[in-house]
Amino acid sequence: MNAETEKLKLARDEFVAQWGALGSQWGINRTMAQIHALLMTAPEPLTTDEVMEELEISRGNAHSNLKELVAWGLLRSVVKKGERRDFFEAEKDxxxxxxxxxxxxxxxxxxxxxxxxxxxxxxxxxxxxxxxxxxxxxxxxxxxxxxxxxxxxxxxxxxxxxxxxxxxxxxxx
Amino acid sequence: MNAETEKLKLARDEFVAQWGALGSQWGINRTMAQIHALLMTAPEPLTTDEVMEELEISRGNAHSNLKELVAWGLLRSVVKKGERRDFFEAEKDxxxxxxxxxxxxxxxxxxxxxxxxxxxxxxxxxxxxxxxxxxxxxxxxxxxxxxxxxxxxxxxxxxxxxxxxxxxxxxxx
DNA sequence: CACGTTTTTCAGTAAATACTGAAAATTAAG
DNA sequence: CTTAATTTTCAGTATTTACTGAAAAACGTG
Structure with a gap:
C-alpha cells in the first residue's frame, strides 16, 4: 500500500471514529453513527460482513444498526447481479x-x-x-x-x- | 382542595411526566427534563428540597440536574430576602x-x-x-x-x- | 425438497448512564 | 470561634441501553 492510500485510510478511520463519538451527543448510538460514516465514505456498497470486519462488531449489532439506518432512509440496500448477499450504500447528498x-x-x-x-x-x-x-x-x-x-x-x-x-x-x- | 385545583395538579403532573419521557428522545436525561417542566409551570421559584419532594428524587440528583439547567441558562437561581436557601426559577419565554x-x-x-x-x-x-x-x-x-x-x-x-x-x-x- | 447461504432474532452479558444517600465542605449568623 | 443550615461531592448501586454469539428462520438453487 502506497503512502497516499495509507494517508486516506487514516483520515477515513479518524472520521468514522469521531463521527461515532459525536453520535452519542446526538441521540444516536455510536455504532449506528460509525456505520453511517463508513458507508458515506465508501467508494462501493458494502456487505454486512464487510461492515462487521471493518468496525470489529458482531453480526447482530451490524445487522440491527444497518436495518435502523435503512429505516431512517440514510442507507439503501442494493442487489448486485450474480450476488446473493445484500449490499448497503449511503445517501451521500x-x-x-x-x-x-x-x-x-x-x-x-x-x-x-x-x-x-x-x-x-x-x-x-x-x-x-x-x-x-x-x-x-x-x-x-x-x-x-x-x-x-x-x-x-x-x-x-x-x-x-x-x-x-x-x-x-x-x-x- | 377544590375541583379546579385538583384538575390543574393532574394536568401539571402529566406535563412533567411526559416532558421527562420526551427528554430521553432528545439527548437530555429524564430528571433534567422533569425539573425543567416542573419549574416552567411553577408560579413561584422552588428550593432544592421542594423539587426533591415533588419529583421524589434524591438530593444529589436534584442538585446536579439543577446545576446543569442553570449552566444551560434555562434556570436562574434567585435569592429571597431573609432566606438562606437558593430558589430556582425557569426562563418561561x-x-x-x-x-x-x-x-x-x-x-x-x-x-x-x-x-x-x-x-x-x-x-x-x-x-x-x-x-x-x-x-x-x-x-x-x-x-x-x-x-x-x-x-x-x-x-x-x-x-x-x-x-x-x-x-x-x-x-x- | 434438500442443502448451503444469508438474514433475523433474542437470551444472556457487558458497558454506559443515572441515582442514592451519607459524609465533607461551605456559608452565614450569633 | 462555634454552631446550624445549606450546598456539594462522590463511592457504591441501580437502571437503562447496547452488544455478542449462537440458534432459528428465510432464502434461493439445483
Missing part, C-alpha cells in the same frame, strides 16, 4: 441527508411534544384560578411555538436545495 | 428557551462536527487517487453545509422574536 434527519427528528421529537402540549392546553382550558390560567397560557405558548417550528421544518425540507440556499443567503445578507 | 437550546445544541453538536469535518478535509487535501478525491470532496461538502447551518442558527437566534416571526411568516406564505 448533503441536502438529502439534512432533509432525512430533519424529517426523522420532527417525527420523533417534535410531534410527540406537540401532542403533549396540545393535550395539556386542552385539559387546562377554562380553569379559573390564576395558577390555572398561567399554566394554560404557558402550554398554549409552547404549543404555538412548537407547531410553528414544525411547519417551518416541513417547508424547508420540501424545498429544492438550490432554492433553500438562495433563500438562506438572502437571510444572511 | 418560548423564544428565549428556543435560542438557549439552539445555542447549546450548536455548541455541543454542530461545532465538534465542524472541527472533525474540517480536519478530515484538510488532511485529505491533495491525495491524487480517485478514492482520495471522493473522500475529500465529501468532507468539504459536509463541512460547507454544516458551517452554513451553523451561521443560520446564529443569525436566527440573535433576532428579536417579532422579527424572526415576521420573516418566517413570509417564508411560509
Amino acid at each position: 448533503v441536502w438529502q441527508i439534512f432533509t432525512i434527519v430533519a424529517r426523522e427528528r420532527k417525527r420523533r421529537e417534535i410531534e410527540p411534544a406537540l401532542a403533549i402540549l396540545h393535550k395539556c392546553a386542552e385539559v387546562s382550558e377554562g380553569i379559573e384560578t390564576p395558577e390555572g390560567k398561567a399554566f394554560h397560557d404557558q402550554m398554549r405558548a409552547l404549543e404555538d411555538f412548537v407547531g410553528f417550528a414544525s411547519k417551518m421544518s416541513d417547508r424547508i425540507s420540501s424545498m429544492k436545495h438550490g432554492f433553500a440556499l438562495q433563500l438562506a443567503t438572502k437571510l444572511l445578507g | 418560548v423564544w428565549q428557551i428556543f435560542t438557549i437550546v439552539a445555542r447549546e445544541r450548536k455548541r455541543r453538536e454542530i461545532e465538534p462536527a465542524l472541527a472533525i469535518l474540517h480536519k478530515c478535509a484538510e488532511v485529505s487535501e491533495g491525495i491524487e487517487t480517485p478514492e482520495g478525491k471522493a473522500f475529500h470532496d465529501q468532507m468539504r461538502a459536509l463541512e460547507d453545509f454544516v458551517g452554513f447551518a451553523s451561521k443560520m442558527s446564529d443569525r436566527i437566534s440573535s433576532m428579536k422574536h417579532g422579527f424572526a416571526l415576521q420573516l418566517a411568516t413570509k417564508l411560509l406564505g
Whole structure:
C-alpha cells in the first residue's frame, strides 16, 4: 500500500471514529453513527460482513444498526447481479441527508411534544384560578411555538436545495 | 382542595411526566427534563428540597440536574430576602428557551462536527487517487453545509422574536 | 425438497448512564 | 470561634441501553 492510500485510510478511520463519538451527543448510538460514516465514505456498497470486519462488531449489532439506518432512509440496500448477499450504500447528498434527519427528528421529537402540549392546553382550558390560567397560557405558548417550528421544518425540507440556499443567503445578507 | 385545583395538579403532573419521557428522545436525561417542566409551570421559584419532594428524587440528583439547567441558562437561581436557601426559577419565554437550546445544541453538536469535518478535509487535501478525491470532496461538502447551518442558527437566534416571526411568516406564505 | 447461504432474532452479558444517600465542605449568623 | 443550615461531592448501586454469539428462520438453487 502506497503512502497516499495509507494517508486516506487514516483520515477515513479518524472520521468514522469521531463521527461515532459525536453520535452519542446526538441521540444516536455510536455504532449506528460509525456505520453511517463508513458507508458515506465508501467508494462501493458494502456487505454486512464487510461492515462487521471493518468496525470489529458482531453480526447482530451490524445487522440491527444497518436495518435502523435503512429505516431512517440514510442507507439503501442494493442487489448486485450474480450476488446473493445484500449490499448497503449511503445517501451521500448533503441536502438529502439534512432533509432525512430533519424529517426523522420532527417525527420523533417534535410531534410527540406537540401532542403533549396540545393535550395539556386542552385539559387546562377554562380553569379559573390564576395558577390555572398561567399554566394554560404557558402550554398554549409552547404549543404555538412548537407547531410553528414544525411547519417551518416541513417547508424547508420540501424545498429544492438550490432554492433553500438562495433563500438562506438572502437571510444572511 | 377544590375541583379546579385538583384538575390543574393532574394536568401539571402529566406535563412533567411526559416532558421527562420526551427528554430521553432528545439527548437530555429524564430528571433534567422533569425539573425543567416542573419549574416552567411553577408560579413561584422552588428550593432544592421542594423539587426533591415533588419529583421524589434524591438530593444529589436534584442538585446536579439543577446545576446543569442553570449552566444551560434555562434556570436562574434567585435569592429571597431573609432566606438562606437558593430558589430556582425557569426562563418561561418560548423564544428565549428556543435560542438557549439552539445555542447549546450548536455548541455541543454542530461545532465538534465542524472541527472533525474540517480536519478530515484538510488532511485529505491533495491525495491524487480517485478514492482520495471522493473522500475529500465529501468532507468539504459536509463541512460547507454544516458551517452554513451553523451561521443560520446564529443569525436566527440573535433576532428579536417579532422579527424572526415576521420573516418566517413570509417564508411560509 | 434438500442443502448451503444469508438474514433475523433474542437470551444472556457487558458497558454506559443515572441515582442514592451519607459524609465533607461551605456559608452565614450569633 | 462555634454552631446550624445549606450546598456539594462522590463511592457504591441501580437502571437503562447496547452488544455478542449462537440458534432459528428465510432464502434461493439445483
